[in-house]
Amino acid sequence: MNRLHVWVLLCLLGSAPISDMAGSSTQEDSGRFFEIRGGVLAHDVGKLWSHTRKEGGIDYNAEVIFGRPRFKILSGLVRINLGGSIHSRQETSKLYAGLLWEYQTRWGLILDLGFGLAVHTGELESDNMDRKWLGSRFLLRMAIEAGYVLDEHHRVSILFDHISNANLAVPNEGMDSLGIRYGYRF
Helix, strand or coil, X not given: CXXXXXXXXXXXXXXXXXXXXXXXXXXXXXXXXXXXXXEEEECCCCCCCCXXXXXXXXXXXXXXXXXXXXXXXXXXXXEEEEEEEEECCCCCXXXXXXXXXXXXXXXXXXXXXXXXXXXXXXXXXXXXXXXXXXXXXXXXXXXXXXXXECCCCEEEEEEEXXXXXXXXXXXXXXXXXXXXXXXXXX
């Protein structure tokens, strides 16, 4: 486990005392943490936005969505998120942060759109044809997540996650992840 992996875990698991994590379970009256999410994602999925697959394996993903600050846009709430994915083969792992817009229907369906920045442990440029060349250590991150609320605290979802340098650096192969996550709302 390298330093980025340790830093991701410490940020996600130890950024506040447990007593601060207790809060109301409603969306309108959340405490410091609104929700935590975790799951397993297929790493570097091909034939999506980034087109090719060079790295196999899976990602172990964890994310914290903060309760405050928050603001309303288009019938949804925007919150700050912080997360990370650790790659099972230790090729390209990432830490990310940004804004997450969430819309929830009264039937329990959820749509999330995320945008932010990511830092990764992968290759910038290399002679290794089995690794993605991401061109820059810092990348843009976009995510789409659709899910269902099981009850007051529990939810399941499918996440699509894309990182790339948006052609601000060369090369720009980009990387997509796709998988399932579980969320717990406080």
